[in-house]
Amino acid sequence: xxxxxxxxxxxxGVSLATVDRVxxxxxxxxxxxxxxxxxxxxxxxxxxxxAAANLAKSRVYPFTFILxxxxxxxxxxxxxxxxxxxxxxxxxxxxxxxxxxPPFDGAAVAxxxxxxxxxxxxxxxxVAVDAPEVMDAALRVQASGIPLVTLVSDLGASCRDHFAxxxxxxxxxxxxxxxRRFVGRVPSATETIAVLAGSMxxxxxxxxxxxxxxxxxxxCTLLPVLEGQDDPAATERLIADLLARHPDVAGIYSLGxxxxxxxxxxxxxxxxxxxxxxxxxxxPHTRAALxxxxxxxxxxxxxxxxxxxxxxVLKAKADGIPAVEAQERIRIDIFLKDNLPFPDEADGKVLxxxxxxxxxx
Amino acid sequence: xxxxxxxxxxxxGVSLATVDRVxxxxxxxxxxxxxxxxxxxxxxxxxxxxAAANLAKSRVYPFTFILxxxxxxxxxxxxxxxxxxxxxxxxxxxxxxxxxxPPFDGAAVAxxxxxxxxxxxxxxxxVAVDAPEVMDAALRVQASGIPLVTLVSDLGASCRDHFAxxxxxxxxxxxxxxxRRFVGRVPSATETIAVLAGSMxxxxxxxxxxxxxxxxxxxCTLLPVLEGQDDPAATERLIADLLARHPDVAGIYSLGxxxxxxxxxxxxxxxxxxxxxxxxxxxPHTRAALxxxxxxxxxxxxxxxxxxxxxxVLKAKADGIPAVEAQERIRIDIFLKDNLPFPDEADGKVLxxxxxxxxxx
DNA sequence: GAAATCTTGATGTACGTAAATCAGAAATTC
DNA sequence: GAATTTCTGATTTACGTACATCAAGATTTC
Numbered sequence: 001x002x003x004x005x006x007x008x009x010x011x012x013g014v015s016l017a018t019v020d021r022v023x024x025x026x027x028x029x030x031x032x033x034x035x036x037x038x039x040x041x042x043x044x045x046x047x048x049x050x051a052a053a054n055l056a057k058s059r060v061y062p063f064t065f066i067l068x069x070x071x072x073x074x075x076x077x078x079x080x081x082x083x084x085x086x087x088x089x090x091x092x093x094x095x096x097x098x099x100x101x102p103p104f105d106g107a108a109v110a111x112x113x114x115x116x117x118x119x120x121x122x123x124x125x126x127v128a129v130d131a132p133e134v135m136d137a138a139l140r141v142q143a144s145g146i147p148l149v150t151l152v153s154d155l156g157a158s159c160r161d162h163f164a165x166x167x168x169x170x171x172x173x174x175x176x177x178x179x180r181r182f183v184g185r186v187p188s189a190t191e192t193i194a195v196l197a198g199s200m201x202x203x204x205x206x207x208x209x210x211x212x213x214x215x216x217x218x219x220c221t222l223l224p225v226l227e228g229q230d231d232p233a234a235t236e237r238l239i240a241d242l243l244a245r246h247p248d249v250a251g252i253y254s255l256g257x258x259x260x261x262x263x264x265x266x267x268x269x270x271x272x273x274x275x276x277x278x279x280x281x282x283x284p285h286t287r288a289a290l291x292x293x294x295x296x297x298x299x300x301x302x303x304x305x306x307x308x309x310x311x312x313v314l315k316a317k318a319d320g321i322p323a324v325e326a327q328e329r330i331r332i333d334i335f336l337k338d339n340l341p342f343p344d345e346a347d348g349k350v351l352x353x354x355x356x357x358x359x360x361x
Numbered sequence: 362x363x364x365x366x367x368x369x370x371x372x373x374g375v376s377l378a379t380v381d382r383v384x385x386x387x388x389x390x391x392x393x394x395x396x397x398x399x400x401x402x403x404x405x406x407x408x409x410x411x412a413a414a415n416l417a418k419s420r421v422y423p424f425t426f427i428l429x430x431x432x433x434x435x436x437x438x439x440x441x442x443x444x445x446x447x448x449x450x451x452x453x454x455x456x457x458x459x460x461x462x463p464p465f466d467g468a469a470v471a472x473x474x475x476x477x478x479x480x481x482x483x484x485x486x487x488v489a490v491d492a493p494e495v496m497d498a499a500l501r502v503q504a505s506g507i508p509l510v511t512l513v514s515d516l517g518a519s520c521r522d523h524f525a526x527x528x529x530x531x532x533x534x535x536x537x538x539x540x541r542r543f544v545g546r547v548p549s550a551t552e553t554i555a556v557l558a559g560s561m562x563x564x565x566x567x568x569x570x571x572x573x574x575x576x577x578x579x580x581c582t583l584l585p586v587l588e589g590q591d592d593p594a595a596t597e598r599l600i601a602d603l604l605a606r607h608p609d610v611a612g613i614y615s616l617g618x619x620x621x622x623x624x625x626x627x628x629x630x631x632x633x634x635x636x637x638x639x640x641x642x643x644x645p646h647t648r649a650a651l652x653x654x655x656x657x658x659x660x661x662x663x664x665x666x667x668x669x670x671x672x673x674v675l676k677a678k679a680d681g682i683p684a685v686e687a688q689e690r691i692r693i694d695i696f697l698k699d700n701l702p703f704p705d706e707a708d709g710k711v712l713x714x715x716x717x718x719x720x721x722x
Numbered sequence: 723g724a725a726a727t728c729t730t731g732a733t734g735t736a737c738g739t740a741a742a743t744c745a746g747a748a749a750t751t752c
Numbered sequence: 753g754a755a756t757t758t759c760t761g762a763t764t765t766a767c768g769t770a771c772a773t774c775a776a777g778a779t780t781t782c
Contacts, residue, residue: 002768004767004768004769005768005769006768014730014731015730015731015732016731016732016733017730017731017732017733017771018729018730018731020769020770020771021729021730023769023770024769024770024771026771028728028729028730029729029730030728030729030730033729033730048768048769049416049767049768049769050769051412051413051415051416051768051769052412052416052737052767052768052769052770053768053769053770054412054737054769055410055412055413055416055736055737055738055739055767055768055769055770056736056737056768056769056770056771057737057769057770057771058736058737058738058770170699170700171700173699173700174697174699174700176699177697177698177699178697181542181543181545181657182542184542184545211699215699296542326703326704329702329703331694331700331702332700333692333694333695334694334695334696334697334700335695336535336538336539336695337538338531338534338535338537338538338572338576339531339532339534339535339660339692339693339695341690341692342687342690343687363738365737365738365739366738366739366740367738375760375761376760376761376762377739377761377762377763378741378742378760378761378762378763379759379760379761381739381740381741382759382760384739384740385739385740385741387741389758389759389760390759390760391749391758391759391760394759394760409738409739410737410738410739411739412738412739413737413738413739413740413767414738414739414740415739415767416737416738416739416740416766416767416768416769417738417739417740417741417766417767418739418740418741418767419740419766419767419768
């Protein structure tokens, strides 16, 4: 049996009330007594039963999540995971309110942050846009003492408490490494590689490009970066044009989100395909393209993990416990057609019974 | 405020006792009344507060984990994660007893299963050895109604309730895919690939080899499989010999555990290295080898995830809730030197504060 | 040495659920 | 219609912690 507060009281030779005062840092305990109680706690190895404590406190953590709108598959998946966390029988006593703002709109994000602030939640998670007005709003949130976590897309480290997302520079490097190996090594030949981004105004995209460049050997020539604004139609035109004008392109790295256009262009293209196509984020589209050999590898960040990590960190910050950064690091997944995970049941028809875990895996 | 049992009682016009009888499937409720209560539950959207319920029940789940001894890094990591789960402030009310048995010893595993059975735990997890006496013991465990989960290494599906591990055939395919691409494509040349295994008597190893074979194009020649028995010294000799006798070997796939020997041999070797070396399981050794460019890729199964998944499944089975298989599928991670996760803090000196999550990610 | 303050104990209620007991009411059997 | 069985309500205790209140003891202050 785990020791309880009663055991502490017996061990320290004090009353329950005093133990309680020590445990909850309430005033009115002599230093000597406090030390005795703390020694007893250490001696019997007491750990507070958080479930019982939260029950007694009937505490809830009201959190606000701010996500971009739009038909970006990844972001919709992210939203799905947030909704799942909202629906989950508040076993973790988390009450999330979800705010959707227009995509790529710094002003809108800033407004959403200010609006969330006045609700005085226990924490805010936001998919940031790298704009000065957002930073200002983030600083205002922090100034009011509300923990702030950036999700997927970061801000400067000084504007938030934590970033729940991948190291995009490392992701770019990984893509570069894979690319270098996938295009093969034809001795003394320079390979032509194309990069497709959404917008160079987004920090993630810049970081990925930088990492990608740093990992590619000098025997590769990078074509000027194509910016498709994460728009399928525009992206498709760009890629079709690329394939027509550069039949020798050995690899394409799509570091943004407009993968539907990329896939469509590759599908329509009649000539020889690039030897390696690497994209980001496992969505139904990229998954299908992997299976159809239109894409060779997909780098992925697990949206579910990111959401759950953000919640854990916000809770820890709200409780004043320092989050263990190393523990919350989000992995860069590499998927080939051979190691695709089971299709996410939420994309299909299967409903998960409530109550069972959150697919931590 | 979330609805409580009192709200159900009010809504259904019955007493608390009756609500309790319905909720906990106790007898003594007329069908008509039961339906009324269930309708009320659905109407107000009641979900049981599991924290409070477990508190009231003061229920614990005694589980037994059976792991192999030996200095296999992966297994020791697995043990570490089990111990972590044991140490975790029984927030999840799980009481694990850990049994270590000699490695590759079917009889020992069978004895451990029988010994665990008489303790009548709420569930057993075992790193299985593919031997008939183990299957028999597993069937005896199941016959006595104790949920049984195989961990990392499977048995026949009929002998256990769940397998918490990766699809080793898919892992082999993934390795094959990577190998094919990493060795590059020299037109009209047959590449020589070597496979290093621990023992072909282990099911995982057989499955991986089969998957690997199926993914390699026909332009590759597989040398006869080397069996190092997961022993560093023996493995080192085998690989040194291989490199001496086959200077043209383009790739090595190490699908077992004796990676220290492989790495040592590669390090000592003076001639040109194989173009691609792929190994399994991210351990301090393989990690260092990745960083030193001695190994090109490591396929990994996350031991922490496997342990936590096993616990979740055992708990679900113990409660009679069907586990959601899709949700518990373990991923095949691919690591290059570029996307290595942060070194596991438990390998170093940093202690994790109790109470925070389990790195669910 | 009386008054003020600080420290501690004793006790009770609460959180949401589980589980047991006992007493009636209702339905069934003969 | 009496005896039995089945169903339901009312009430209580418990889980481990939080929190508030009141009283009494110990200590300090002037």
